[in-house]
Structure formats: structure tokens, C-alpha cells
């Protein structure tokens with residue numbers, strides 16, 4: 001039976017089967033081809049979507065907006081301060097209003113329970129644009145980038161996440177690796193390891209799909225032989241300011257440097273969901289440099305700008321993959 005995701009929410013990758021994830025990746029490649037050849041694809045003309053952001057964004061917002069416009073849809077953007085949600089109106093009531101206006105709802109916020117509540121109360125598809133627990137649209141772009149490098153079949157490839165392995169991106173990477181038969185390595189300090197809920201959920205999937213999952217505090221053990229080295233910021237959106245000091249102290253040994261990349265396969269690539277603190281050309285980067293005396297955080301500028309880095313291809317792929325998610329669920 002052909003795969004159909006019509007009417008489905010996109011809240012976390014654990015909700016999707018391996019064939020469904022592969023279908024979204026295939027659709028993404030087709031949309032990328034249409035975009036790059038300048039072929040119009042206004043397949044969803046007449047529909048409208050709303051984007052609800054309780055946290056800041058560049059890539060996710062722009063991907064939903066451009067993706068929707070390319071598909072012929074209208075878009076409303078609601079920033080953290082300009083709707084009633086959370087302050088004067090509950091998520092449940094907001095959902096029951098927005099479903100009457102819109103064909104789909106994107107939500108970026110804090111608790112996963114919030115996006116789940118939105119989906120439970122809205123009859124239209126709800127897409128998770130990042131919560132504290134998960135960042136599922138990011139993973140599609142990441143794997144599309146891996147496929148572009150190594151071919152469509154990514155099973156057996158090894159992806160190492162370095163640093164804060166308990167965050168939304170690392171958790172989601174563990175799931176997508178499990179679903180696609182890849183090997184996942186979380187490399188970071190003991191107290192930054194993924195929580196038991198995600199490890200337990202992924203264990204039977206790794207078993208079934210033939211991939212492996214390793215948690216290690218040892219950089220050499222973690223990175224040797226990797227195909228993909230991935231990192232993310234050391235402090236995620238919504239975390240308190242006080243965590244910066246301890247996080248910098250415990251995660252500095254897990255910074256992705258040229259020496260770390262040299263442990264991976266010669267053809268390995270470097271990925272980062274972005275934004276990244278690879279220099280001091282940001283307000284926060286400059287502030288932390290002054291406060292803690294470090295000019296680079298999770299990745300050195302050399303690696304970020306180096307030959308193995310695919311971070312801007314990965315960022316572009318957010319647009320093609322988010323377009324695929326919208327098309328698959330709205331058509």
C-alpha cells in the first residue's frame with residue numbers, strides 16, 4: 001500500500017515508521033529538485049497555515065514560510081509576544097480557534113506536552129518546530145544531508161553526537177538513527193547523557209533495524225571511525241543563564257576540533273543544526289568570551305569553515321524537508 005501521511009501530526013519521530021521517514025526523505029529530494037530547477041509546485045494553493053513561536057528562530061521559521069509560499073499557501077506568523085496563547089488563552093482554546101482558520105499549525109515552544117495538547121485539540125495537522133524534548137523536522141534535514149554525501153541507504157553509517165547529549169537535537173538524532181539502522185554514539189560527560197526515556201524507547205528499534213547505540217565519555221572511543229560528527233550549542237533555548245559556567249567547564253573537552261575530526265573516517269562530514277558559537281561574532285559569543293575567556297564553544301572555527309563541514313547544505317535542507325512534511329500531511 002502506498003505511504004500516506006495525510007492529516008497526520010508531526011510531533012516526534014517515534015510516531016513514524018521507517019518507511020514513513022524514508023518516504024518523507026524521498027519527497028524532500030523531489031521538492032529540492034523542483035526548487036533547484038525552478039519548477040513551480042504550488043500544489044496546496046488555497047490553503048493557509050499559522051506559525052506559533054514561543055522561542056526565537058531563523059531556519060525553522062523561514063523554512064515553513066518559504067516552503068508554504070512555494071506550495072502556494074498563505075502564512076501567518078505569531079511571535080512570542082503577539083498572541084494570547086499562554087497568557088490570556090489556554091493552548092486548548094487556541095487550538096480550537098486556529099483550526100477554524102487554518103489548514104495546519106506549526107508550534108515552537110517549551111514542553112512537548114504543549115505541542116501534544118495543541119494537536120489533541122486541533123483537527124488540522126500540527127507540526128513540532130522544536131520543544132525542550134524533541135526537534136523532529138531538524139532530523140529530516142540532517143539525514144537528507146547525510147544521504148547527499150553517502151547515498152540513499154544510510155544504514156550502517158555511524159553518527160557521533162558530541163557535547164550536550166541530553167538535549168532535543170541529540171535525543172531526536174538517536175531516534176532517527178535507530179529508525180534508519182544507523183549507529184548512534186552519544187559522546188559527552190556523564191551528566192549530559194540522554195535520559196532513560198529515549199534510550200529505552202530506542203533500544204528495541206536499534207535491535208530490530210540492526211543499528212547500535214553507544215554512550216561514552218571518551219572522545220577517542222566515541223569518534224574513531226565515525227561517518228558523521230555532529231554537535232549543537234552547549235546551552236539550549238529556555239535554560240537558565242546560570243548553567244553557562246558549569247556547562248562550559250564540563251563540555252570543553254567535547255568541543256569538535258580538527259584533532260577530533262581526524263579520529264573520524266577521512267571522508268567524514270561535520271554537521272550542526274545551527275546557530276553555532278564557532279567565533280565571537282555574536283552578542284552571546286562575545287559576552288561569553290569576556291566572561292569565561294573562550295573564543296569558540298562547541299566547534300572550532302577551523303572545523304566549522306573547513307572542508308568537512310556541510311552545515312549550510314544542512315540548513316538549506318530544512319526548507320526542502322519541511323516542505324515535504326507540510327505537503328505529505330496536508331495533501
Ligand code: CP
Pocket residue numbers: 056057058059060061130138273274275
Ligand atoms: N536549527 C534550527 O532549528 O534553527 P532555528 O533555531 O534558527 O530555527
Ligand code: NVA
Pocket residue numbers: 130167168169232233235236237273274275
Ligand atoms: N538545542 C538547541 C537547538 C536549536 C536549534 C536549542 O534547543 O536551543
